[in-house]
Amino acid sequence: MATPLTAPTTDPGCRVLGLRERKKQRTRDALVDAAHRLFLTQGYGRTTVDEIAASVDVSQRTFFRYFANKEEVALAVMSDAEDYFIDCLRRRPADENPLQAMRAAITEAWLELGQDDQSGPAGVTAALELFELLETTPTLLAAHLRRTTEQEGVVAGVLAEREGLDAAVDLRPRLLAAVFGAVVRLSHLSWTSDTAAHAAGPDGMIALIERHFDQLGPALAGSWR
Template sequence: MVTPLTEPTASASAPCRVLGLRERKKQRTRDALVDAAHSLFLSQGYARTTVDEIAGAVDVSQRTFFRYFANKEEVALAVMADAEDFFIDCLRARPAGENPLEAMRAAITEAWRTLGDVQGTGPGSVTAALELFELIETTPTLLAAHLRHTTEQEATVASVIAEREGLDPAVDLRPRLLAAVFGAVVRLSHLSWTSDPTAHRAGPDGMIELIERHFDQLGPALAGSWR
């Protein structure tokens, strides 16, 4: 999620770090680039949009754009990358007594509810994130980049789970296996959302309902009888 002027921590009880003037200006420029890119991608397509157009829409140079993003793919996926980073923060903050699956399920729900609290259609809003799902799925270049990033995130999730449980992920395969299964459930929820008009209209609540429904089916799918 895009960082606001006061940067939230994963724990609601923890104090917020107030950003300085320079950091706020940088954050506003980054947000403006993400918002401009998002609007251009949706209006004229990802392939037809250039870095120069994105920079020009914010009245900054191409050089300034590259201070924030390595390429067009990175700015396109910035909303999702920020949301995924926030999910990791939520996961790290979950109570130690929760089992790994409970912690991941609670963390992804918390992340989506927080995303839903951001108003409007800007880069940190739920509208932007949900629109991005459809853009990714219909753009092969973005889909490939997103899947690469998802693989990297799975490794991070496995590392966090292994640390919580006091395990060595190089020896014990459970953290990596669970992270992969979790990632598949979340991706299937996203795909279900794109084809479910009711979930569309419900916004973040619709996405959370789909995620919860998929998790409820996880146990029977893996271990129960299908007949």
């Protein structure tokens, strides 16, 4: 089952993959799919690398060709989604201001990934369910937050390049990237407790993200009274 986070015959840069690359992509997707199914049904702590590999009928050695550890395969769907968002952000029109570009990119990413959503563990809906797993698994949460910090640096670099700024001197790109990351994480947390948004799946997440961004300006500059 192919993950929806990248097309099965192209990479994020839209390069057509060869036969060998497609085979490797299918193996990676199958490992991610099996890992998520096991994590969601029996828990992260109870799942072993051997079980994940056996579910795909490959060796442990093959598993480690694709992932450094169990933690990395658990975060693969969200990591791929974050990378896809970065790709969308780089393609946004130059006349959009930084916040407009990021809002449009995150919505575009969720819509594109949601179009290919599946009922299986590699789908976007299952990725949303993994947010709940993250919040109850300290090792995964710590790893996710580390990657989020790294992604903020990448986003800041993209914003600085778009605006012709030096991110090492101008604080705005890094500050806006950090605020953006906080808004998205709050949206994820809200999704886990919002029954209506939860039931709506990816569309519910997009609505929550838009709602949180609508409140960003008033929260930062408006009167709260």
